[in-house]
Amino acid sequence: MQLKQRVRPRRGAHQSVAHQPVSQRSGTRRPVGRRGAEPRAPQRTRHRRVNHLLRTGHLLTASSVATSGLGAAYWVFVARWYDPDEVGRGYAAVSAMMFLAGFGQLNLANTLVRFIPSAGSGTTRLIRRVYFVAATVTALLAGIFVVAVRDISPQLGFLRSPLAGALFVLAAAAYAVFVVQDGALTGLVRADWVLLENAVFAVSKIVFMVALAAFPVAEGIEGSWYAALAVALLVTNWFLFTRAAPERTQRTAATAREPGPTPGYLAADLLGSLFWLVATTLMPIEVLDRVGATQSAYFSLAWMVAYTLFLLSANMGASLIVESGDDEAALAVNCRRVLRHSGRLLLVGVGVGTLGAPLLLRVFGPGYAGSAGWLLRLLLLSALPNLVVTCAVSACRARRRVWAAAAILACVCGGAIGCAVWLLPHVGITGVGYGWLIAESCVAGVLLVRRAWWMGRVPAAAESAHPGRAASGRLADLLQASTRRAVRLCLWPADRIAALHLVRAHDAAGPRWQAVAGALRAVRTPSDLLVVPVRREEPMAVKCARTDRAHQTLLRQHAVLAMLHADGRLGPWRGLLPRVIDGEYRSRPTWTVEGWLPGTSGTAMLRARPGLGSRLSGAAAEAIDGLHRATSRDEEVGAAHLTRWVDEPLALLEREMRLARPGPYTAAIDTLRADLHAGLGGRRLRIGWVHRDFHPGNVLFARDGRRVTGIVDWAGAVPDGPIDLDVRLFRLAVRRETEGRSFGDLVLEGLRREREQGETGLLLLAWLWHVTDNLEKSARFTASHLWTGRNVLDVLKAVAR
Known part of the structure; x- marks a missing residue:
């Protein structure tokens, strides 16, 4: 008692x-070392x-x-x-x-x-x-x-x-x-x-x-x-x-x-x-x-x-x-x-x-x-x-x-x-x-x-x-991870029902068991798109938007794919792009039907065989180089580029972070803006079509990993970005999968190396585009304290320092 x-x-x-x-x-002085300095x-x-x-x-x-x-x-x-x-x-x-x-x-x-x-x-x-x-x-x-x-x-x-x-x-x-x-x-x-x-x-x-x-x-x-x-x-x-x-x-x-x-x-x-x-x-x-x-x-x-x-x-x-x-x-x-x-x-x-x-x-x-x-x-x-x-x-x-x-x-x-x-x-x-x-x-x-x-x-x-990380941070991250799993379990029945309707609508001639099997294989992506496999004359994938942000993602991807397929400079390279067969964009739920690209995602291959990292990085760099060489040109980075590349994503980042975790972000974001303007403004760069979210999960490979068979998720692609960013982002993502470290931690390590070499700008820009694309695609990134803490807040704090 x-x-x-x-x-x-x-x-x-x-x-x-x-x-x-x-x-x-009172009445005493701080001990002073030699030359009047205060020793540590x-x-x-x-x-x-x-x-x-x-x-x-x-x-x-x-x-x-x-x-x-x-x-x-x-x-x-x-x-x-x-x-x-x-x-x-x-x-x-x-x-x-x-x-x-x-x-x-x-x-x-x-x-x-x-x-x-x-x-x-x-x-x-x-x-x-x-x-x-x-x-x-x-x-x-x-x-x-x-x-x-x-x-x-x-x-x-x-x-x-x-x-x-x-x-x-x-x-x-x-x-x-x-x-x-x-x-x-x-x-x-x-x-x-x-x-x-x-x-x-x-x-x-x-x-x-x-x-x-x-x-x-x-x-x-x-x-x-x-x-x-x-x-x-x-x-x-x-x-x-x-x-x-x-x-x-x-x-x-x-x-x-x-x-x-x-x-x-x-x-x-x-x-x-x-x-x-x-x-x-x-x-x-x-x-x-x-x-x-x-x-x-x-x-x-x-x-x-x-x-x-x-x-x-x-x-x-x-x-x-x-x-x-x-x-x-x-x-x-x-x-x-x-x-x-x-x-x-x-x-x-x-x-x-x-x-x-x-x-x-x-x-x-x-x-x-x-x-x-x-x-x-x-x-x-x-x-x-x-x-x-x-x-x-x-x-x-x-x-x-x-x-x-x-x-x-x-x-x-x-x-x-x-x-x-x-x-x-x-x-x-x-x-x-x-x-x-x-x-x-x-x-x-x-x-x-x-x-x-x-x-x-x-x-x-x-x-x-x-x-x-403190014990409280680790326990809170575990609690949030458990909460997200519980939410996914609650959404699972609704996703299966929606997938069953989609399969029946696009595979009406098939037997009932095929519709049920296709619904059970449906996957909800991190961007809240429900991807359902459908078999007709050829394999297809039906993508259905489950949230308002996913609806905007489908609209942007449809527009980007239309421009890329219409670009004659790309020639046979367009075979790596998803082919849009059908779609409904004006009513809800929004859906689109795309041809099924063969191959296995790089993320799945790295988790099964982590030693394939260098092979996949080489194959992915070679594949995306076809897009870069066909569309790139030399340009000097001006005010218009900086507005699209830096100012607009930073405004989105500040808005989303204030919704997720209220805090004093203004000073850190102002420092980041100044660093990016100083590091990129006035430089001559190779500018062209950039995927912006080029990581192993969005790249499909042949079974041996030596050849790319498809590149997906083009919703964030832009026609006037620094082409070096795609390869940089892919290599960081490979290290994230093989080393088990967070994306923010790898970016901080790269920033320290770049500052020692006197180069700044491109790595921070790659990080900014990656995190803002994710925040814009799905509210689950905004709501995750684990993800925002490791990938956003850590980098902002380092920039502020």
Whole structure:
């Protein structure tokens, strides 16, 4: 069980002088190297922040684990010396006290973390006021709870006795102060006392519980908590008001006081904290009322064990807020680092805990292992998505988007409690584990897909300093890939029905089984064209547009093929082009019938035999050279060329990317435009018909790969493009298939090589045409964060740098 709600330091919490970089201390100077230069200070500062981020999180986690370990020892003794019914009622009473104190302190613990550093001479007065408000509100709430306890939770009816009720009200008020003083100590930069007070509280609980177990005391569990609270409060507040607060006041007496938080800020932050408090502290009471005290005991101790992993996420989130401050660039980098680093630790912890769940619970007794084993496994698994949820909430708080943080916690709370209440009557306490796992996973999935909404953008310089994709990026890409597969499965029946109608319309004389077989062989291309094989006198392919963009693709391809077939300069070379037999372009759905070109696509051949890359590249270059030699001429690149080649595709790229992934693309696109204009303007190039999307998937080869039998997909072809682009693009695409690298990665590698040789322009233009053609053909490219991230954003960031 979590001993107390972990205080999350707020954005703006000041560090002590000892923890500040040398350059930020008053009266000191940054160390200067020889010749007055600053020797790599930015890099050292970055590494120092990285280490401090993880070190702070690990120290807080070590404190929580130590405290949880002592708490686990406490409940081991309780489980051995008390009956399960008494354990369940005692745990529920303690949970009610924690809930009332957590709500009654109005999230003022985090407020102290945020505003004590700038309170100056009013530090002690601020702490006392917060103590008074937290204790008073909590006492009122606890009094109302005690009066109505038989209606709220009949199992806790023993609290209606005068002595038990009065002690419960006083203990709830004291626990509110106990929670708030953590925020005071953190704001006073004495986090070491947070660990000490928790240790004193945990050890005192064990001592008093052992002492009370020797006497016939009915409420021994609650009594041990009450007595331990008194000891911890006396020791901690003696130090706080006699030493920590006066010392802080003396150091910051001249500091300008900052205005307090706005009511809207406090309301939103309180609401978010309340949602999480409801989800974590009211569940034992719900289990107690629905399935009884014994099952509540089994649930409570399993929850206590699993919550240790939740503390890792909470502490890393607190460190994230402290270390990121107002720097959103640092926040984005640190979010990814926390997700990657903490995710690895959680994977180990979840794996070990899942395998050893019965052994962990057997410590409390044989009944716990048999009844709560699967519950513990499910709760441990839910700690993985909880890392994403906690990181998102911390990032929103750091960016002062407290209403967004409250909305995230509301979704988790509503989903977990709703699923648990629905499943409890059917599967018992295991349903609570299912509810937590389902709620956390759904919210985390949405947050990963839309991670830029809460995380922000990683700056280009930061990504170059820290290469590699974060765990969140990989998981989001996997989620999106699964979503696309699901969408394709949903579209499959509609595509088969459309293909069956097309085959029947163009192969009416054939038997029924041929129509069904042709429909089953239909393929939806990346450009949303449904390609259906049809057999009549000769093999044909019927292409049907399934979207509006595919309709435009068919129209452009029909126009291009008509011009190429009418160009007498091409002669026999036109045998490599698709031959249009029939088509319908004015009504929907749009379709066209083309002669079936023989051969196998280069992509299929490369996947079967990657060693054919050089052979296919040579054959493809020789085949497309016939088109280039017949139509090319020497021209100087002028303003008209740059408008068609650069400006119009860049406008399309910016429009599509803003629809796909909102972000600051203007600067990068302006830089790209300037680079292309400078690299191409005024040069003399060979200009002619260019395919523009010349890659192995659009080229058909003979079985040995030495001869090209057809070239398809001419929708993006233009009559006045640099003819060198087709061969460049084909070679890059071959490397993409054989090396398993993204197109954007290969382009970046080629750009570095070109810049070293002093040549720029053509490779960037080939990349621009390739990505804009894909974005224009199908909305699936625009919607894919995986594709746009690897092939578009990476290149834009490199250009911006």
